[in-house]
Amino acid sequence: MISLDSKVPAGPLADKWDNHRFSIKLVNPANKRKYDIIVVGTGLAGASAAASLAELGYNVKVFTFHDSPRRAHSIAAQGGINAAKNYRNDGDSIHRLFYDTVKGGDYRSREANVYRLSQVSVEIIDQCAAQGVPFAREYGGLLANRSFGGAQVSRTFYARGQTGQQLLLGAYQALAAQIATGKVTLYNRSDVLDIVTKDGEACGVVVRDMLTGQVSAHSGHAVVLASGGYGNVYYLSTNAMNSNVTAAWRAHRRGAAFANPCYTQIHPTCIPASDEFQSKLTLMSESLRNDGRIWVPRDLDETRPAGGIPEAERYYYLEDKYPAFGNLVPRDVASRNAKTVVDEGHGVGALKNGVYLDLSDTLANEGVETVRERYGNLFDMYERITGEDPYRVPMRIYPAVHYGMGGLWVDYNLMTNVPGLYAIGEANFSDHGANRLGASALMQGLADGYFVLPYTIGDYLAPRLGTKPVPTDDPVFTNGITEVDDRTRHWLAVKGTRSADHYHRELGKILWDYCGMTRDKAGLERALSEIPAIRDEFRKDVKVLGTADGLNQSLENVNRVDDFMELAELAARDALHREESCGAHFRVESQTEEGEALRDDENFSYVAAWEWKGPDIPQELNKEPLTFENIKLSQRSYK
Secondary structure, three states, rough: OOOOOOOOOOOHHHHHHHHHHHOOOOOOHHHHHOOOEEOOOOOOHHHHHHHHHHOOOEEEEOOOOOOOHHHHHHOOOOOOOEOOOOOOHHHHHHHHHHHHHHOOOOOOOOHHHHHHHHHHHHHHHHHHHOOOOOOEEEEOOOOOOOOOOOOOEEEEEEEOHHHHHHHHHHHHHHHHHHHHOOOOOOOOOOOEEEEEEEEEEEEEEEEOOOOOOEEEEEEOOOOEEEEOOOOHHHOOOOOOOOOOOHHHHHHOOOOOOEEEOOOEEEEEEOOOOOOOOOOOOOOOOHHHHOOEEEEEEOOOOOOHHHHOOOHHHEEHHHHHOOOOHHHHOOOHHHHHHHHHHHHHHOOOOOOOOOOEEEEEHHHHHHHHHHHHHHHHHHHHHHHEEEEEEEOOOOEEEEEEEEEOOEEOOOOOOOOOOOOOEEEHHHHHHHOOOOOOOOHHHHHHHHHHHHHHHHHHHHHHHHHOOOOOOOOOOOOOHHHHHHHHHHHHHHHHHHOOOOOOHHHHHHHHHHHHHHOOOOHHHHHHOOOOOOOHHHHHHHHEEEEEEEEEOOHHHHHHHHHHHHHHHHHHHHHHHHHOOOOEEEEOEEEOEEEOOOEEEEEHHHHOEEEEEEOOOOOOOOOEEEEOOOOOOOOOOOOOOOO
């Protein structure tokens, strides 16, 4: 069993972070230049962390498999970023953001982490505005806010429908400034394929140059993983095609506990798949639910276009079932209800696999130009993909895999159970519980990178003053390079008959069918029998084209899929063991009379942190109990 010391400070909730910052060890400015820190990933979390650490004086090496940090998947976030500024004077506060986030996560997150996130949210907006991020503004010049699912206040700051891209440009310019000073060394087109440890502590990474094929080792006093989430395990998701779990999974294989992998968010506003060979799904921002009404025809045999169906024959199911929140219920609730009406036969579109997101009332009341100002790029994107003009006809949407609430287990300092190894942003599990509220991913990524890690990493580094990084000719590094090379030779030698994509698609179907929006015992047991079988076939019959020397996307892909195979099995095992429903994890056997998720707080109020025991050996379950001293546990209700 591994130790899961959360290191949550004592004292009142509102004082924990301030007291902790005072009590942790510091590294003085002159000594920071004596430490080397490795950051993996250049999205919002990675870019903000690398820039902040370098500005403090640390020497930073940052790795990305993109040609530029600006290509990180954070650019795909559309709708906004939460912060408890209360600019609308509508009742928001740090405590309300904390409450909404814990409730939205169905009481499966650590209170202290969420409260800290709510506290620093107000600082993030000031930081980004100072960087020049072009947030939308009211007529008088104040930053604008809109509402998002799971909240009854407007706390979401936005830049039209491209908030993630604008925030990433802000973080990138901070990173680029530090690259120019020489405090950050950027390694682009670099694939981190292993985490290196010595005497139980993280000391570096093994990296493959994706252009030349060269495998090399890099050493540091600490390693920070900001490598994103694992949604692409399902094959079809809103994630970029390159998004993967490799860095986090290789850390897991080196001893880092993987927490709550069954908590995978399904986003309700995705463009429905058009055929079974599609390899990527596209998201329409949740912000559209501010002005759009979601409905389906009441008649199962309806054939008329949406505009020809009168109001009386439309079923506004979210407004009917959840009058208090209406179309702004949290993502898990909106997704399950969309699945229900489509399964009942109310689906729309040629494949009957969607519901309508209709902005016609807002277009009529506020005008096309107002809607274009708020959502123009989203409307343009929808029309390019579907060939339908959303200014004239309702959008068609359906839920899709979007975000991983699970990830590497971390303590209050954002360090995994492997000393010296940190995980930030979507790569960790810490803040969202069993369901992430919209506009909170950007908030967490920047909170971790700008305002938390730069403080807490010093507590680990300070006692190591005067120590040198482990040299890269040490056996732990040479052995790591050998293992990566051996794995590469293995894949090239299989010479099977089917591509990695073929097996990835088959794996995704299994996971979506049995561990998707709904799960049950029989389906999960079936998944746990089918996944090892397809993994065995994959390893014996996959075909990897090309060579190890130079650019080889087939080789990159086979590594990703192999990691997904192992993660998929763990996700199904995690879902099977958790015999309750909570947030995005909906066990059919555990629901209220009204069909809502029914938790079992007596038996499952804990973080499930899984420990690697070896290849093809089931991981061992470790539990971090969750205590709720500031929020009363209750059945979630958005009615």
